[in-house]
Each structure stands twice: as C-alpha cells, then as structure tokens.
Amino acid sequence: MKITSFELENVKRVKAVAITPNRSGLTVIGGKNGQGKTSILDAIAWALGGESYRPTNASRDGSVLPPKLHVEMDNGIVVDRAGKNSALTVTDPTGKRAGQKLLDEFVEKLALDLPRFMAQSSRDKAKTLLRIIGMEDEIKRLDDAEQQLYNQRRALGQIADQKKKFAMEMQSFPGAPESPVSVSELIERQQAILLRNAENQKKRNRAMELSYEKQKIFDEIKRLREQAEELERRIRDRKQAYENTVRDEEIAMKDAAELQDESTAELEDSISRVEEINARVRANMDKERAMKEADDLANQYAGMTVQIEGIRQKRTDLLAGADLPLPELAVEQGELFYRGKAWDCMSGAEQLRVSVAIVKAINPRCQFVLIDKTEQMDADTLEEFGEWLEGEGLQAICTRVATDGTCQIIIEDGTVASDETKQATWQKGVF
C-alpha cells in the first residue's frame, strides 16, 4: 500500500496543504526551519498509525477550526480525521466503513518513522532482520558456538605463547650429547683400551726378550769360536739361528715402533664431568619437550581457527540461502552487515536502503516510508537512494531543510509555497 494523496489542515504548524506524492521513489518536502515540514509527517503518521500518534498539541494555534486530515491510499482505502475530537473514519475499497484494524494490516509502524528504526542499535536491527527471515535461533546457535570456540582458542593461544616464551628462555647446550652419559660404559671402554695396551706391552716385552736372546747367542758364538774349531759346525748352526733371530727381531722391532697407545684422557675427563654433562643433556631434553608442547598447542589453535571459519561459512551459507530483504545483508555475532560493512561503516544511502528494505520486509504490504530530516544526505546520496526506491517500487516521503533543487515541494508558513513564490525566491538567487 502506498499514499496516493493527502490533504491536511490546521494540524500543528500546518495551515493547509494538499500534496500528491510520487508513486514511487522520493518526494522531498523542503523548506526553512519551523515552516511545518515535520508537522506534515506527524499528521500523516497520526492519520495512518492511530491514536498513539496523536500530537500533543495537534490543533494549530490560532485556528478556530479543528484539524482535518484526508489521506487516500492506492489500494482504495481512504482515511479521514475531522471534527472536534478528530474522530477517525476509515473507508475500505468497497466504500464500507472500517477502522484502525484495517489500516494496521497495511501500515508498518516503523515505516511511519524510519529515523527511529535507523537510530536503533545495530544489534537490534540485526535481531529484527533475523526475526523476519526466521533464523533467529539458528544464527544464535552458530554465534554461540563461534563465541565459545573463539574464547577457548584465545585461552589456548595465550598458553601456547607462554609455553613458547618459557621454552625459548630455557638454557640449552649445543655441544652436549643427545642422551645422558653412563659411567659404567665409560669404564668398560677404558678397560678395553687398557686391555689392548697390555697386549701391546706384551709384544714390546717379546721384542726385548728377542734382543736379549740375540746378545746371548752372539756371546755364545764368541765363546765357542774361542773354545774350538771343531765346534765350527755348531757355530754355523748357531749362526743360522742367529740370522733368523735377527730377522724376527727386525720385524718385531718394526711392529713395536709402529705401536701407539690410545689415550684415556678424554674418557677420564668425561668421567669427572659426567654430572655436568648429564645436567646439560637433561636441560636439552626439557627444552625439546617444552618446544614440542608449544608446537602441539599451536597446532590445536590452528585447528580451532579452521573450526571457527567453518562456522562462519555455515552462517554465510545459511544467510545466502535465506530470503533476505536485500542481497548481501548478513548478521555476524549479532551485528548487522551490508556488503561486508557494519552499520557505522555504511554510507548514508546504504543505511537508508537497508532500513527501508528491512521495514518493508516486516510488513511487505506497506510500501511507503516517512523520513524526517534528510538534510545530512547530499544531493547525490538522495538521488541514488531515490533511484533504488524506484527500482524496488517503494515510496518515501521525506523532509529536508533546503529550498534548492533537491526538493519537489517547498513549505512556507504551513502551506505549500506557490510557484510564483518559488520563482521569486529563485530570482533572489536562493536556488
């Protein structure tokens, strides 16, 4: 339902106006301060909204006649308020008398005062939107799940950070062995070396023995030479033996010369420092364990991030499948978003568009809105909003403190300024 025309007399600041608003898009009522613009919207709201919209001082001061309101709707409903008590008369499309109840079917209260809806908190607007699309509970469940995960993840993240910091600060010894040193193993290795060294000693002793043997034989030969010629054969034998021995000695000497004893100094050192080394080994193991715990926590954190993103995606999908009053509207954590922007990040035109779309969705039969004080919108914003309204087939009747080309109607002293007056103002250079 839209407003086809209205005639208002002696209500608040209005003396008498008769206006036929545009069927769709904007109808901007301009004028200087205090001329009666808001009074017009208040009168329409009273006519369509019922007794609770009756202005405190409805009757125009100085008027002997009571207020008179006449509003015609495009579905044939006609509303009148007249007489001493401004009694309501509603005529239905067939010409029969009806009442406020019939109007209530077509009029959404928020449409009578769009700025009131716009002034609501973003959360309240989001709630309204979710109620309209019937997803209050589902989205709330997802929001709660996300919030819970988010809190858990934050706590986990703090622990992970602390753990990592603690692990980084722990002392470590790059040169220390990977596992603790065992004393018995060191002693075993020492004994093995000592055993091999003893073996070497044996070989050395054998070489010494052979030297001694050589000397003995040499002496014997000498003695035998001196003793007798007949012992010549024996001497030859012994000579042979001597030569053999010399050869063996040579080999043995060579062997002995090449022998090298292994040092046990390093092991002795290790044994004496075993406690210190093991302390370092334990420190390294502790650090490694702490680092691993920190890594595990970081992995859990990442896992939760994936879960949270999953929930967000679910919510986006849910809303994408919903019958939204406006494409690209969304609700996240109870806040309203349009084209990814929160309410306070939307342009004025976007805020108007979102509000009108939501209000229209509350009662799709109500196809008009009243918007007081649009002067914070510049001409471009107004035009953009007007084009969108036309595209949606919606009607908006607005007021604006202006007398320029953005206004279709100028109110002066409670009446519509005549074209001649406008012309005169124009010539004075106001336009």
Ligand SMILES: Nc1ncnc2c1ncn2[C@@H]1O[C@H](COP(=O)(O)OP(=O)(O)OP(=O)(O)O)[C@@H](O)[C@H]1O
């Ligand atoms: N019942 C009444 N009779 C006569 N004048 C009234 C009545 N009620 C309010 N006014 C006067 O009307 C003026 C305000 O009218 P209205 O709010 O309609 O003007 P406006 O054009 O919207 O002004 P603004 O640009 O400041 O919003 C005030 O000066 C107020 O004192």
Ligand SMILES: [Mg+2]
């Ligand atoms: Mg006003």
